[in-house]
Amino acid sequence: MRGLSSLERIIVECIGKESLNYNQIQFQTGLQENVCFNILQALIVRGILSTDGVNYKLSQNISALVLEEINCLSSRQAESLELIEALIDQKDERVFKFQKIALDDRDEKIFKAMLQNLETFLVDCHKKAQGTVPVKSRKVIFWGMGEVNQLMHQMVKGIDL
Amino acid sequence: MTLQKKTIQRYRQLFPNDTLREVSTRTGIQITRVFRLFHGKNMKVGELEAFETVITNKIAENPSFSRLSCAVESASSLLTNDELKKIADYVERRISHKNFARGYISTTQSNLSIA
Numbered sequence: 001m002r003g004l005s006s007l008e009r010i011i012v013e014c015i016g017k018e019s020l021n022y023n024q025i026q027f028q029t030g031l032q033e034n035v036c037f038n039i040l041q042a043l044i045v046r047g048i049l050s051t052d053g054v055n056y057k058l059s060q061n062i063s064a065l066v067l068e069e070i071n072c073l074s075s076r077q078a079e080s081l082e083l084i085e086a087l088i089d090q091k092d093e094r095v096f097k098f099q100k101i102a103l104d105d106r107d108e109k110i111f112k113a114m115l116q117n118l119e120t121f122l123v124d125c126h127k128k129a130q131g132t133v134p135v136k137s138r139k140v141i142f143w144g145m146g147e148v149n150q151l152m153h154q155m156v157k158g159i160d161l
Numbered sequence: 162m163t164l165q166k167k168t169i170q171r172y173r174q175l176f177p178n179d180t181l182r183e184v185s186t187r188t189g190i191q192i193t194r195v196f197r198l199f200h201g202k203n204m205k206v207g208e209l210e211a212f213e214t215v216i217t218n219k220i221a222e223n224p225s226f227s228r229l230s231c232a233v234e235s236a237s238s239l240l241t242n243d244e245l246k247k248i249a250d251y252v253e254r255r256i257s258h259k260n261f262a263r264g265y266i267s268t269t270q271s272n273l274s275i276a
Contacts (some may be wrong), residue, residue, distance in 0.1 A: 005254050007261055038261045078250050158241050 003075025004048075006082040007031070011039050012048065012058065014135045019057040030136030083140050100148060115143065165204045168212045175219045177263075187215050 004012065014020070014028040026036045040056060043049040047066060050059045069075065088096060103111060122141065176183070181199070185192040188211040198204055204212075220226050236245060 002250065005257050005261075007258060032262075035261050038263075042261070074247075074250070078247075078254060081251075082254060158244050 002069050003072065003078060004070050006079045006086075007035070008039055008043060008048075009079055010135055011036070011043065015049070015056060015058060017058070019055040021055050025056060028134045028136065030134070080142070084142060087140060111145075118143075165198075165209065168204075168209060168216070169199065171216055172212055175216060188212055 010029050010031070011025060014025055020028070022037070022040070025040070026033065029036060031039070040049065040051075044051060044056075047059055048062060048070070049056050051057075087094070090096075172179075172184075176187070179187070181192050181195050184190075184195045184199075188195070188208070190198070190208055190211055194202075194208070198208065236248065240248070
């Protein structure tokens with residue numbers, strides 16, 4: 001598998017530029033003990049994390065090849081899909097809306113403007129609360145819009161990476 | 162990795178809690194011989210077949226697997242390389258999540274036994 005799985009990404013994001021011990025990482029991510037431990041070990045084996053036996057931090061000398069693998073578009077798309085799929089499969093307190101909407105040009109412009117407002121609002125929320133809300137309690141939010149005709153055409157044509 | 166190691170690893174994935182006695186019962190191979198095989202002794206063709214038969218029978222219990230096999234066969238001749246890559250990535254990610262949740266991790270470079 002290329003790139004990071006969304007579980008690995010959570011740990012990498014949780015550590016960020018800091019140096020955290022196992023308990024802090026487990027608290028921040030909310031992962032089960034063995035899962036958290038296994039992911040940490042896998043990240044160390046791949047050279048993404050380093051440890052002094054107590055604390056874990058991002059490796060200073062991650063190779064350019066690994067960085068490219070982690071950050072390439074297809075890997076990030078796959079990570080997003082993992083989270084979206086998990087959200088769709090979620091049983092309790094699921095918030096998910098998917099509809100085909102008839103929008104004329106004027107309404108489409110209004111909708112896009114509302115999305116921009118929404119994005120600004122979310123960026124502000126994140127700035128305000130990122131220091132206090134642990135990674136495990138953050139919300140996964142996504143949106144998108146596409147034209148049915150274009151999407152159907154793309155599905156028939158196949159993926160063009 | 163040799164075919165023998167792959168077969169034993171596959172067997173262990175399907176029957177992670179089997180004791181040597183249970184392995185012996187399933188495969189029909191003597192318990193002392195099973196111990197040796199698990200410690201790297203070379204397998205005879207008949208023993209490899211015995212393990213393969215147990216693995217195949219176990220997999221056959223899962224009806225979705227045959228669907229998946231048929232789909233993979235059709236996909237390999239119909240889908241583009243990029244589409245196949247996307248499916249392979251998806252399956253590999255699902256497997257890696259399972260591996261994280263179990264007691265060990267398989268990496269592409271080496272096999273690391275953690276618990």
